[in-house]
Amino acid sequence: MEPVVQFDNVNKSYGKHVAVDNLNLSIEPGKFVTLLGPSGCGKSTSLRMLGGFETPTSGRIMLSGKDVTRVPPNKRNVNIVFQDYALFPHMSVAKNIAFGLELKGFDNQRIHRRVSELLELVQLQDYATRLPAELSGGQRQRVALMRALAPDPDVLLLDEPLSALDAKLRQQMQIELKAIQEKTGKTFMFVTHDQEEALTMSDTIVVMNKGRIEQMGDPNTLYGRPGSVFVANFIGETNLLRSTVISSEGDVAALNWNGITITANPGGLTPRHGEHLYVVLRPEAIHCSAAEPVSGNRVKGKIRQRVFKGNHTSLMVEVGGGALLNTLVHPSDVAQLGGEDIWLGWKPETTTVIPDRHAHN
Amino acid sequence: MRNTVSDGPRTTLTAFYWAFILYLLLPLTLMMAMSFKDANFVAFPIGDWTLDWYAKVMQDKQFLEACLYSIMIAAASTLAATTLGTWIAMLIVADGIRGRTIIFALACLPAVVPGMISAISLRIFISTIDMPTGTAAIILGHTVHAVPFVVVMALTRLRSMPRNLVDAARDLGADGVVAFFRVTLPYLGPALLGGMIFCVLLSIDDFVRTFFLGGYRPTLPMLIFAKVQGGMSPEINAMATIVLVVTAAVGLYAEFITRRARTR
Ligand SMILES: Nc1ncnc2c1ncn2[C@@H]1O[C@H](COP(=O)(O)OP(=O)(O)OP(=O)(O)O)[C@@H](O)[C@H]1O
Ligand SMILES: [Mg+2]
Numbered sequence: 001m002e003p004v005v006q007f008d009n010v011n012k013s014y015g016k017h018v019a020v021d022n023l024n025l026s027i028e029p030g031k032f033v034t035l036l037g038p039s040g041c042g043k044s045t046s047l048r049m050l051g052g053f054e055t056p057t058s059g060r061i062m063l064s065g066k067d068v069t070r071v072p073p074n075k076r077n078v079n080i081v082f083q084d085y086a087l088f089p090h091m092s093v094a095k096n097i098a099f100g101l102e103l104k105g106f107d108n109q110r111i112h113r114r115v116s117e118l119l120e121l122v123q124l125q126d127y128a129t130r131l132p133a134e135l136s137g138g139q140r141q142r143v144a145l146m147r148a149l150a151p152d153p154d155v156l157l158l159d160e161p162l163s164a165l166d167a168k169l170r171q172q173m174q175i176e177l178k179a180i181q182e183k184t185g186k187t188f189m190f191v192t193h194d195q196e197e198a199l200t201m202s203d204t205i206v207v208m209n210k211g212r213i214e215q216m217g218d219p220n221t222l223y224g225r226p227g228s229v230f231v232a233n234f235i236g237e238t239n240l241l242r243s244t245v246i247s248s249e250g251d252v253a254a255l256n257w258n259g260i261t262i263t264a265n266p267g268g269l270t271p272r273h274g275e276h277l278y279v280v281l282r283p284e285a286i287h288c289s290a291a292e293p294v295s296g297n298r299v300k301g302k303i304r305q306r307v308f309k310g311n312h313t314s315l316m317v318e319v320g321g322g323a324l325l326n327t328l329v330h331p332s333d334v335a336q337l338g339g340e341d342i343w344l345g346w347k348p349e350t351t352t353v354i355p356d357r358h359a360h361n
Numbered sequence: 362m363r364n365t366v367s368d369g370p371r372t373t374l375t376a377f378y379w380a381f382i383l384y385l386l387l388p389l390t391l392m393m394a395m396s397f398k399d400a401n402f403v404a405f406p407i408g409d410w411t412l413d414w415y416a417k418v419m420q421d422k423q424f425l426e427a428c429l430y431s432i433m434i435a436a437a438s439t440l441a442a443t444t445l446g447t448w449i450a451m452l453i454v455a456d457g458i459r460g461r462t463i464i465f466a467l468a469c470l471p472a473v474v475p476g477m478i479s480a481i482s483l484r485i486f487i488s489t490i491d492m493p494t495g496t497a498a499i500i501l502g503h504t505v506h507a508v509p510f511v512v513v514m515a516l517t518r519l520r521s522m523p524r525n526l527v528d529a530a531r532d533l534g535a536d537g538v539v540a541f542f543r544v545t546l547p548y549l550g551p552a553l554l555g556g557m558i559f560c561v562l563l564s565i566d567d568f569v570r571t572f573f574l575g576g577y578r579p580t581l582p583m584l585i586f587a588k589v590q591g592g593m594s595p596e597i598n599a600m601a602t603i604v605l606v607v608t609a610a611v612g613l614y615a616e617f618i619t620r621r622a623r624t625r
Contacts, residue, residue, distance in 0.1 A: 053528060073531040080532050086525035090547040099543075100533035151533065 002065060004029040004154055004187050005050065010059030012045050019045045021211035023059070027155070027189065027204075032181050034190045036198040037208035038234070043191040046208075047157050050189070051080050064154050074103075079148035081158040085140045087132035093143050094119070094128040100151035118146040121180065138169050145180070155187045162197065174200045195235045199223065207231050223282075225267075225352050232280045232354065239286075239325050241279040242356075245271040253353070255279065258323045262297045263348045269355060276356040285350035286327040288315065290338040293345030301325065303340045317344060389605065396598035414599035424600060427584040434496065434571075434580060435564035438503035442560050443553060445504065446511025451545075453512075454519050465512070472509035479506065480573040487574065495576035502570040507560040511553070514619070518552035519545075555619035562608055562615075 003026035012020040020042040027033050035043040048054045050061060052073030061069045068076050079100065087096050094115050101111045119125050122142040132140055141161060148156055162170045162177075178201045181188045192198055198205050199219045207214040207222065207230075215227040226232035229240060243255035243262065253266040255277060264279050271277055292298060301317035304324065312328045319325055325344060329337070399409035418424055449468045453461045471479060483502045484494075492498055526548065530540035546553075568582040579587060581604065588597050 051532060053531075072536075073528070074534045074536050078532075080529070082525045082529060084523055084525055086523060086529035088526065088529070088544055088547075090550070099530070099535075103534035103539065147529075147533070 001028055003027055003062075004064055005189065006062040007046070007050075008060040008062070010046075010049065010056045010061060012042070012049060012054060013057045018211050020049070020056075023211075023213065025206060025213065025216075027187060029187050030185050031203045032178065032188045032190065032201055033204045033206065034192060034198040034202040035206050035208055036192060036195060036234070037214075039193055041208045042211040043193070043208055044159055047080070047159050047189065047191050050155070051078055051157055052076050077151075077154045078157055079151060079153040081144050081148045081156065081161045083160045083163060085132075085144040085161075085164075087140060087144055087147070089132055092129050092131060093124065093135070096132065096143060097147045097150050099147065104151055114150060118150055121183070122146060122176075137165050138173060141165065141173060142176075145177070149180075149184065149186065153186070155189055158188060158190045160192055161190075162192075163194075170197070177201060199235070205235075207234060209234075226280055226354070229278055229354055232278075232352075237283050237326060239281040239283065241281055243277050243279055245273055245275045245277060247273065252348070253277075258319070258321050260299055260319075262299075264351050264353050265349055266353050269353060271353075271355075278354040278356065280352040280354060281325070281346060282350070283314070283326045283328045285346050286325065287345045288317075288327060288329050288333075288337060289343050289345065290336065292343050296345050296347045298343055298345040299325075301342060301344055303337075303342060306334070317342065319344065392598050393602045393605075395595055396602045398595050398598075401594065414595045415603075417596055418599045418603065421596075423579075423584060427579050427581045430578055431565050431581040434499050434503060435561045437500045438507060438564050439557050439560040441500065441504040442507035442511050443557050446508045446556065447515050447549065447553065449508070450512050450515035450519055451541075453516060465516075468512045469509040471505045476567075476569040480569045483570060484573045493576070494574055496578070498574040499571050499580070502574045503560075503564040503567060506567065506570060507563050510559050510563070511556040514552045514556040514559075515549055518549050522548050551618055551621065555615045558611055558615035558618075562612055565604075565608065 005025070005027040007023045007025040010020060010023040011018070023042075023046060035046060037043055045054060049056055050063070052068070052071060052075075056069060059069070060067055063076060063078065088099065091099070097115045097118055098111050101114055106114070115128070116125070119128055122145070124139060124142060124146075127135065127139065127143075132143065135143065141164075144161070145158075158177075162173050165173060174197060177188075181201075190198075190201065202219055204216065205219055205222050206216045209230050215222060215231045217225075222231060222235055226235065226238075232238050232240060241257045241262070243257040243264075246254040246256050246261065248254070248266055248271045251265050253264055253271055255262050255264060257279065262279070264277075266277070269277075287293065292300075299319045301319040303315055304318045305316040307314040308331065309328075311331075313331050313334050314326065314328050317325045317327060327344060396414055397410045397412065399411035399413065446468075449464065452458060453465055453468075458464075474482075480502070483498075483505065487494065487498045487501070492501075522545070526544055527540050530544045531537075535543060565581060568586065571580050571583060575583065585597060585600055585604075588594075588600075
């Protein structure tokens with residue numbers, strides 16, 4: 001399918017500072033794509049370039065097959081939902097939503113129909129005549145979303161639209177946003193630095209770091225098979241085991257980690273003896289028990305810290321040589337562990353291996 | 362709980378405050394009181410009260426004409442100053458403008474230059490460009506004087522405006538002009554209205570500039586000045602009282618508007 005958005009070798013510098021570094025990205029229509037990365041990694045800059053508010057220093061941006069690199073914002077068929085909503089304070093909810101439609105030259109009847117339809121979509125029919133100042137945060141959020149959707153853009157851009165909401169409302173809006181995206185079939189390009197938000201909503205996550213794309217893929221892949229230490233650390237909680245290769249044959253590599261021999265699947269890699277690797281071990285992949293597990297990787301440890309998190313208890317387990325493993329158990333299982341001395345075990349196939357040369361960032 | 366230690370200074374302060382208020386209000390009160398006096402000269406005792414002076418003022422063609430003239434000048438200079446001041450304020454906050462400090466300083470200069478100096482320089486200026494004294498010259502003078510106040514009020518409001526607002530308008534298909542008239546201007550609205558009322562009051566009140574730039578047609582302050590020179594009479598008190606009440610009401614209203622805008 002023809003991509004609706006395409007960044008070709010896009011660069012953006014402010015003076016000497018490179019904000020976006022050779023961005024290549026193409027987005028299929030109808031997808032929920034998230035740009036995820038730490039503060040200052042160039043997410044907003046990328047989005048603003050697509051919106052027309054920044055001009056790339058070099059490169060090309062295509063929108064629905066047309067080169068829009070130098071087209072002003074009012075002439076491109078994309079709309080932004082701003083972080084602070086940017087609702088027009090002197091206009092009613094209905095007027096705000098109608099703004100883009102009026103500028104498109106729609107007649108009053110058509111505008112009225114579209115506005116009612118959109119207000120209904122987010123159950124705000126009764127609020128049409130209110131001013132933005134008279135709405136709650138979540139309601140403003142919905143109005144901003146509908147205002148941007150109203151002119152039927154090719155892509156909807158959302159720059160951290162949920163960050164001003166409290167945790168509970170944010171979760172609710174994540175689900176609602178995803179539902180609206182599915183219902184309307186629009187392409188959403190969403191920016192956030194919250195990995196959980198990205199995992200919840202996205203079809204595709206683009207992890208950015210220092211102006212570059214670090215890895216791109218669906219949430220499952222990024223979580224289960226991170227391609228770099230940065231991604232492994234940024235998405236979810238993780239244990240990174242820096243290991244030395246003892247031997248490697250096909251799907252099985254024997255590694256020395258912290259004096260213990262463990263096995264892992266090196267994926268497509270062909271590691272040589274003595275080479276360093278990182279093994280990504282997720283806390284939930286570790287099984288804690290009082291008795292020694294019969295198969296798989298296992299290590300004896302001592303519980304150093306327990307943190308009750310409601311639906312699970314997080315354990316920090318010291319496994320010798322000062323190394324700590326982060327693991328989690330169901331609260332009701334904690335008692336069965338007996339004492340502080342426990343066994344940790346995990347299946348080799350639940351881990352991912354990252355070569356050392358990709359580790360430094 | 363009242364703190365007894367600080368009560369002494371506090372009482373003194375309050376007393377001074379009331380003394381000051383009295384000092385401010387006494388001349389005005391006297392002036393207003395005398396306008397109701399049923400006699401031909403301004404002095405105590407007042408004796409009988411009357412509204413005749415007001416009736417006389419309202420039938421005074423000179424007074425009415427001067428009022429009209431003053432209002433006309435105020436309206437014209439306010440319109441010019443508001444347009445100019447808003448434009449300068451927009452220029453100062455615009456992206457990529459160099460020397461915005463200098464623009465701001467220049468725009469504010471007329472507010473700090475002594476009225477006399479400003480009047481003389483304006484007079485010299487108009488004769489240099491061969492502009493006759495009279496209505497146009499007065500409007501020019503009042504405009505220059507009023508611009509800084511508009512600039513400051515518009516700037517304050519513009520700086521509090523989320524910059525995303527204009528971006529959002531552009532994003533939804535507005536070009537620069539449409540975004541200005543449909544988003545920026547309504548946002549500035551309350552501040553501009555306040556600024557405009559202030560301009561009107563400045564213009565109506567202005568004597569020095571008008572005196573230097575005016576022709577034979579008297580504005581309100583010039584008329585009252587001429588009348589005072591002809592001798593005090595309760596009629597002048599009545600005129601001044603009318604002007605006082607109207608301008609105070611308008612001023613308070615302006616304050617109310619800008620205050621409400623600030624709390625939005
Ligand atoms: N107008 C500008 N002038 C100079 N530098 C800028 C400008 N805009 C952005 N930058 C720089 O470009 C880099 C990327 O900024 P950007 O706003 O895209 O980050 P971001 O990923 O959106 O971060 P955040 O999560 O904090 O919003 C930052 O280092 C920032 O300082
Ligand atoms: Mg940002």
